[in-house]
Amino acid sequence: MILAIILLAFSPALLLFLLFPIKKPLQSVIISIPPLLALFISILYFHQREALSYQLNWLPSLGLQLSFESSYFQLLFGIFILAIGILIHFFAIIYLQKDTSLNSWFFWFFVFMGSMLGIVFSANLFLLFLFWELTSLASFFLIGHYHEQEEARKSAWEALLITGGGGLCLLAGFIMLFISTGTVNVSDLQGKFDFSSQSLFLNISVFLIILGIMTKSAQYPFHFWLPDAMTAPAPASAYLHSATMVKAGVFLAFRLSPIFSNIPLWHIVLIISGGFTFFWGAFCSVKEDSIKKALAYTTISTLGLLTCLIGIGTPETIYSAMLILFAHAIYKAGLFLFAGTIEFSTHRKYLSKIRGLWKKQPLFFIIAFLSLCSLVGLPYTFGFYAKEEFIHSLFHLNSLYLAIILLLIVIGNCLITGFAVRFLLTPLYKKDEIEEEIHFGILSYLLASIPLFFAIFSISISFSPYLKDIFHNLSNDLLSNITIRGQPENIKEHNPYLMLLPSIVAWFGGFALGLYLVWQKNKAEEHAITVLATRIYQQTINQLLLQSDRITRFFQNGKLRSYLQTFAFAVLIVTFVAMIAEWEIIQNNIVSHIFHPEHKTTLYDFVLFSIIIAGIMGVIYAQTKLTAVICLGIVGYGMAVVFLIYSAPDLAMTQFIIETLTVSLFVFVFYHLPEQHLRRRKFTKYQNVFISVLFGIVMGFLTLSASSIQTHPSISSYFTTKSLHEAHGGNIVNVILVDFRGFDTLGEITVLAIAGIGTYALLRYQRLRKHE
Amino acid sequence: MNSLILKIAGKYIAPLLFLFAIYLLLTGHNQPGGGFSGGLVASASFILLAFAYGVERTQNWMRISPVYIIALGLLLACGSGLISILFGQPFMTGIWITFNSLSLGTPMLFDTGVFCVVSGTTLLIILELIKEV
Numbered sequence: 033m034i035l036a037i038i039l040l041a042f043s044p045a046l047l048l049f050l051l052f053p054i055k056k057p058l059q060s061v062i063i064s065i066p067p068l069l070a071l072f073i074s075i076l077y078f079h080q081r082e083a084l085s086y087q088l089n090w091l092p093s094l095g096l097q098l099s100f101e102s103s104y105f106q107l108l109f110g111i112f113i114l115a116i117g118i119l120i121h122f123f124a125i126i127y128l129q130k131d132t133s134l135n136s137w138f139f140w141f142f143v144f145m146g147s148m149l150g151i152v153f154s155a156n157l158f159l160l161f162l163f164w165e166l167t168s169l170a171s172f173f174l175i176g177h178y179h180e181q182e183e184a185r186k187s188a189w190e191a192l193l194i195t196g197g198g199g200l201c202l203l204a205g206f207i208m209l210f211i212s213t214g215t216v217n218v219s220d221l222q223g224k225f226d227f228s229s230q231s232l233f234l235n236i237s238v239f240l241i242i243l244g245i246m247t248k249s250a251q252y253p254f255h256f257w258l259p260d261a262m263t264a265p266a267p268a269s270a271y272l273h274s275a276t277m278v279k280a281g282v283f284l285a286f287r288l289s290p291i292f293s294n295i296p297l298w299h300i301v302l303i304i305s306g307g308f309t310f311f312w313g314a315f316c317s318v319k320e321d322s323i324k325k326a327l328a329y330t331t332i333s334t335l336g337l338l339t340c341l342i343g344i345g346t347p348e349t350i351y352s353a354m355l356i357l358f359a360h361a362i363y364k365a366g367l368f369l370f371a372g373t374i375e376f377s378t379h380r381k382y383l384s385k386i387r388g389l390w391k392k393q394p395l396f397f398i399i400a401f402l403s404l405c406s407l408v409g410l411p412y413t414f415g416f417y418a419k420e421e422f423i424h425s426l427f428h429l430n431s432l433y434l435a436i437i438l439l440l441i442v443i444g445n446c447l448i449t450g451f452a453v454r455f456l457l458t459p460l461y462k463k464d465e466i467e468e469e470i471h472f473g474i475l476s477y478l479l480a481s482i483p484l485f486f487a488i489f490s491i492s493i494s495f496s497p498y499l500k501d502i503f504h505n506l507s508n509d510l511l512s513n514i515t516i517r518g519q520p521e522n523i524k525e526h527n528p529y530l531m532l533l534p535s536i537v538a539w540f541g542g543f544a545l546g547l548y549l550v551w552q553k554n555k556a557e558e559h560a561i562t563v564l565a566t567r568i569y570q571q572t573i574n575q576l577l578l579q580s581d582r583i584t585r586f587f588q589n590g591k592l593r594s595y596l597q598t599f600a601f602a603v604l605i606v607t608f609v610a611m612i613a614e615w616e617i618i619q620n621n622i623v624s625h626i627f628h629p630e631h632k633t634t635l636y637d638f639v640l641f642s643i644i645i646a647g648i649m650g651v652i653y654a655q656t657k658l659t660a661v662i663c664l665g666i667v668g669y670g671m672a673v674v675f676l677i678y679s680a681p682d683l684a685m686t687q688f689i690i691e692t693l694t695v696s697l698f699v700f701v702f703y704h705l706p707e708q709h710l711r712r713r714k715f716t717k718y719q720n721v722f723i724s725v726l727f728g729i730v731m732g733f734l735t736l737s738a739s740s741i742q743t744h745p746s747i748s749s750y751f752t753t754k755s756l757h758e759a760h761g762g763n764i765v766n767v768i769l770v771d772f773r774g775f776d777t778l779g780e781i782t783v784l785a786i787a788g789i790g791t792y793a794l795l796r797y798q799r800l801r802k803h804e
Numbered sequence: 805m806n807s808l809i810l811k812i813a814g815k816y817i818a819p820l821l822f823l824f825a826i827y828l829l830l831t832g833h834n835q836p837g838g839g840f841s842g843g844l845v846a847s848a849s850f851i852l853l854a855f856a857y858g859v860e861r862t863q864n865w866m867r868i869s870p871v872y873i874i875a876l877g878l879l880l881a882c883g884s885g886l887i888s889i890l891f892g893q894p895f896m897t898g899i900w901i902t903f904n905s906l907s908l909g910t911p912m913l914f915d916t917g918v919f920c921v922v923s924g925t926t927l928l929i930i931l932e933l934i935k936e937v
Contacts, residue, residue, distance in 0.1 A: 681836040689844040693926065696851065700933040760900055760907040762834035769838060770911040770918065774896050777914075778881055781921040785874045788925030792871075795932045 033073065034084040034100045034153055040070035041114065042146030045139045056134065060125045063138065064118055067145065071114040078107045081505065085155070099217070101155040104509040105354065108502070109152050109275075109283065112358060116275045116365050117145045123369050123482045124267035126475055127376055137177055141271070144170035148276040152283060157206045157216040164202065164248070164280060168195040171277055174268040175261045187260040190569065194257045195277075198247025205240030208233060221291045235297050241288065242301050249281030249335045252309040256565045258332055259316075262324040266372025269324055273331045274365035282335060282357060285342045286350070293345055302343025307440055309336025314447035318454070318549065321382045323371045326455070327364070330407065330448055334360050337444070340437075341422065344429065351507045352422030359418040359490065363406035366486025370399055373483060377476040389459040393472060397460070399480060402487035404452040408542070409445070409535060414490040416535075419445075423531055442534050442541070449542020450549060457550045597719075600727045607730050611737075621740045622733070636677055644670035657702055665695040682765045807856070814856035821849035829919050839915035843922030851930055859935045870928035877920025884913035 044063035051059050077084060083103060090098040102110065121141065128134060147170060150163030169192070176188025210216050212234050245251075250258040258278065262269055272278065285302065292298040313333030320326035334356065341353035374396070380386050390397040406415035423441070426434055493499050587598060611618060647670060650663030668691035675684035751764050751772060761767035769777050825846035832838030854862040863869075887910050888897035900909035 682838065682841070685836055686841045686844070689841055689848065693844060693848060693851075693930070697930055697933065700930070704933075759898060759911070760833070760909060761911075763832060763836065763838070766832045766838040766915070767911075769840070770833075770915045771898050774885070774911065774914055777918060778885065778896070781881060781918055782878065784925050785878055785921050788874065788928050789871065792928045792932055795929075799935075 033077065033086075034102055035086045037070045037074055037110065037114075038100070038146055038149045038153060040066040040073075041117075041149050042142060044142040045146070048135060048138050048142075057125060057129070060121075060134070060138065063142075064121050067114055067118050067121075067142070071111065071118065074107055074111050074114065077102075078104075078111060087155075096158055097156055097217075098159065099155040100153040100159075101219070102153055104505055105286075106152050108358070108506070110149055112361050113145060113148050113152065113275045116361060117141075117271060119482055119485070120267045120271050120274075120365065120369065123270070123372065123479060124265070126479050127267055127372055128265060129475075133177070136173065137265075140170045140173040141268075144174060144271070144276060148280065151280050155218055157209070157218065157221075160284070161199065161203050161206055164244075164284075165196065165199045167277055167280060168192060168199055168248075171195070171261075171268075171272060174272070175264040177265050177268065178263065181263065184263040187257070187263045189573075191257045191261050193573070194247050194254055194569075198244045198254070201240045201247075202244025205237045205244060208237030208240065212237065218287055218291070235295070238292060238295055238298055239301070241284075242298065245281040245285050245302075245339070246305060247281070248284075249278050249339060250309075250332050251281075251305045251336060251339060252312050252332075253565050255309060255313070255332050256569065259320075259325045259328040260566070262322065262328055266324070266368060266375060269328070270365050270368035270372065273328065273368055274361040278331065278335055279357065279361065282338045282342070282353075285339060286354070289342050289345055289350060299343050299345055302339050306336045306338070306340030306343055307437070309333070310340060310444050311440055312336070314444040314451075317451045318447050318545070320451075321384050323374065323381060323383055323455070324368065326383070326451060327367055327371060330451065331360075331364060333444060333448060334364075337441075341425075344433075344437075346425070346428060347507075347510060348425035348428050349422070351510055352418065352425040354506060354510070355418035355421050355503065359406065359414040362486055362490045362493075363403055363413075363415055366403045366483040366490065367407065369486065370396075370403055370480075370483035373476065373479040376479055377472055383455065383458050386459045391460070395477075395480065397456075399484050399487055400456055400459075402491065403483060404456060406487070406490040408449050408452045408539065410539075412491060412494055414493050417494045419535065420531060423534055427531075438534055442538050445535070445538035446541035446545060449539055450545030453543055453546020454549045457546065597723060600723050604723075604726060604730055607734060611730075611733070617741060618733075618737050622736050640670055640673055640677070644674075657705075658699070661695060661698040661702075665691055668694070680765075682763065810856040814852050818849045818853045821852065822846055825849065825919075825923075829915060832915060833912070839918030840922055843919040844926060846919065846923040847926035847930070850927055851934075854931060854934050859931050863931065866927075870924040870931065873920050873924030874928065877917045877922075877924060879917070880920060881914050881917030884910040884917065887913075 043066040047063045047066065048059070051062060054062065081104065083101070084107070085101040086099065088098040090096050121138075124137065124141070128137060131137065144167060147163040147166035151160055151167065154160035154163060172188050172192040175191050176184050178184040179188075206216060209221075212231065213221060215221060247254045258273075261272065264272070289298075310333050313329045313331070313336055317326045317329035317333065320329055338353050338356060338360075341349040341356070374386060374389070375381055377393075378386060378389065390400075406413040409415040409419040423438075426437055426441075429437075587595075644667050647663050647666035650666065651660050654660035654663055668687065672684045672687035672691065675681075675687060751768060754772075755761055755764045755767045759767045759771045761771070822845075825842045825848075827842075828837035828845060829839055829842035832842065850862055850866060853865065885896035888899050889895060891897075891899060893899075896914075898909050898911050900907050902908075
């Protein structure tokens with residue numbers, strides 16, 4: 033069933049192409065049916081509190097299993113992903129109605145949804161990584177949806193490079209974890225492995241995993257891709273910020289926190305980076321003028337808080353982090369969709385440009401107010417409930433911790449409240465800057481209804497007893513999973529009014545700050561540190577491109593001669609190193625091999641090798657290329673005869689044919705080459721002599737050592753015994769080619785075909801260009 | 805190139821060469837030969853014709869473009885590997901049928917694929933090169 037949920041979420045991406053005859057708005061609605069079905073199924077199972085799991089041996093040789101599982105928390109997260117996703121999908125149908133590349137939008141949107149569900153339900157870390165990278169890829173296309181704008185392309189790249197690069201760190205971390213523990217199944221890791229003895233290796237792997245989490249969840253200093261990604265269409269931002277993408281990192285931290293609870297590094301890094309990010313995001317949001325960017329900074333701030341709470345790692349903080357995660361998903365989706373609605377109706381993105389909007393549209397004011405309530409955490413909202421829970425959870429910590437974190441929380445909340453007040457008051461402020469001709473059509477109201485729904489939902493949910501029930505179950509589920517580290521001291525019942533104190537301080541402080549900001553009318557400016565991070569990133573990318581361009585130009589200079597030189601030289605170095613490392617073995621074996629008493633030189637050999645050497649001399653002293661090629665042909669035929677004498681008729685025949693074809697091919701190639709003298713400068717000549725002589729010696733040595741040194745028992749007896757009876761072939765060479773090693777041959781002919789078609793394309797291209 | 809000797813000789817030698825190529829392919833499993841050398845000989849036969857009569861006439865005789873021959877070869881090679889899957893065995897396991905003393909098997913099909921890819925690639929490149937002279 034769990035597989036069905038994931039597949040149903042992916043399916044609209046495919047359905048899109050099957051339903052191509054149906055016109056757009058209707059088709060877009062129809063494709064949302066499978067995810068709705070998935071939502072229905074998951075709610076059903078959620079209600080029955082049934083744990084689902086699915087397992088399939090996918091690549092048993094790699095130990096990779098297609099295994100999914102769902103605890104209560106995972107299923108709830110899945111429901112959020114599906115429900116928010118579907119609502120955003122409906123929003124997008126209206127919002128992007130005039131878009132020309134809607135198909136690609138819907139495709140990547142549902143791929144994104146499916147892979148996010150994959151992350152949530154994966155029971156195997158490698159499988160999780162697969163979906164992790166898939167979300168990075170899908171978000172690349174969603175962020176860069178307006179690909180005709182340079183800025184959108186740039187920020188899409190930024191997101192992909194940062195999250196994808198973090199993903200690679202994550203993979204490395206998982207692999208190292210696998211090496212040190214022998215399993216990547218989350219449940220096995222949790223129970224069986226004892227992390228109390230920590231090696232450096234394990235610590236490095238944990239650090240790499242944290243890097244993956246930090247990049248995905250936009251923690252400082254990797255946070256800058258998230259505000260830059262605001263060039264994306266509003267629905268993409270809404271989805272990225274609410275239930276998916278950035279939450280993937282937090283989710284992974286959730287999953288791993290019981291496993292790594294004994295590792296100090298895990299806690300230290302997460303607490304410090306999370307705490308700083310929380311403060312920094314809030315600080316940046318206060319002055320930012322672009323609505324979506326400011327919202328993005330508040331998301332960064334919340335993500336920082338979540339990471340910090342997970343880093344602290346007591347069951348209470350983790351439970352409260354969970355609540356904040358869900359509360360944030362709801363109100364942030366609403367806020368982003370609201371920003372999208374404003375953009376859709378007024379074509380404005382900046383707060384300072386929509387002055388007077390509330391006066392024209394009181395409804396928008398109400399939506400803004402209701403959505404912001406939850407952000408600020410005013411009483412009777414989901415946000416309030418989550419925030420109070422988390423302040424409660426902090427009181428279980430020792431007092432130094434508590435003091436620092438509480439101070440940070442108050443400042444951070446104060447800043448966020450400041451932003452909210454500014455968001456609420458600026459459009460109310462003074463003169464009408466909104467021109468008369470902007471009309472609010474039925475579509476605007478339709479759009480506005482979705483953020484309104486989110487806002488009302490996040491308020492009404494805190495009144496429902498069902499919610500309390502859900503969260504009670506959640507905390508039970510969590511406690512059964514987490515091995516409590518250090519029993520919390522006696523849980524004191526604190527005065528509820530005392531608990532409210534930090535919030536109240538933050539509200540009033542924030543309100544004052546907001547009023548001050550509105551009054552000041554400060555022009556927004558980008559903050560120095562964020563600019564610095566972006567600039568460092570830009571410089572890195574630019575330098576990377578520049579240097580790789582330089583290297584490419586140096587090596588790929590279009591001269592065949594220098595390619596050969598480079599190639600030969602590289603092989604020389606590698607072989608030399610290998611030979612020096614294994615010198616003892618080579619020395620012992622080769623000497624005995626060369627002076628083996630069984631080797632006798634016959635007249636045949638003498639004549640044949642004289643011919644070959646004469647051919648080589650001809651190649652070296654030839655005046656024209658044609659002569660050189662023909663002399664090379666002599667060498668090749670000589671080799672073929674050698675094969676014949678030493679009873680390898682297959683090789684000999686192939687060598688003969690190849691030699692014939694090569695010579696004729698060369699003749700035609702020369703027709704295209706510019707007339708060129710074979711005489712060169714003295715230096716070049718010596719250089720060539722040096723490289724070729726050395727190359728010859730090394731290759732000869734290599735061949736000798738390959739035939740004389742045997743590290744494993746020879747396989748040829750296997751071939752000779754099996755060839756006739758089991759493979760029905762008397763010609764062992766051919767049987768090896770098409771049967772025993774058929775897979776190799778399949779690869780070879782594929783490469784051959786690709787190379788051939790590539791050559792053909794180049795030749796044709798040149799001819800066509802000549803004709804023009 | 806316009807040589808009467810080459811034209812007359814090519815007319816008789818080219819079909820023989822092609823026959824020889826097929827012979828090499830068929831006996832390859834038990835005697836020297838096989839798809840690779842067979843494919844090379846087959847392409848040599850057409851290249852001889854191209855030398856004698858020019859590329860365009862050769863291409864007319866061939867009827868299909870070498871690109872399709874390559875594609876056919878790859879399909880045959882992959883397809884022959886897939887047959888064993890139908891019998892519930894791993895990819896590219898040899899499946900054999902025996903009539904009296906004659907054994908036919910999927911490696912034969914595979915070798916034919918190699919034959920097609922090799923001859924197609926060689927022809928594709930060399931014919932394109934000759935065309936320009």
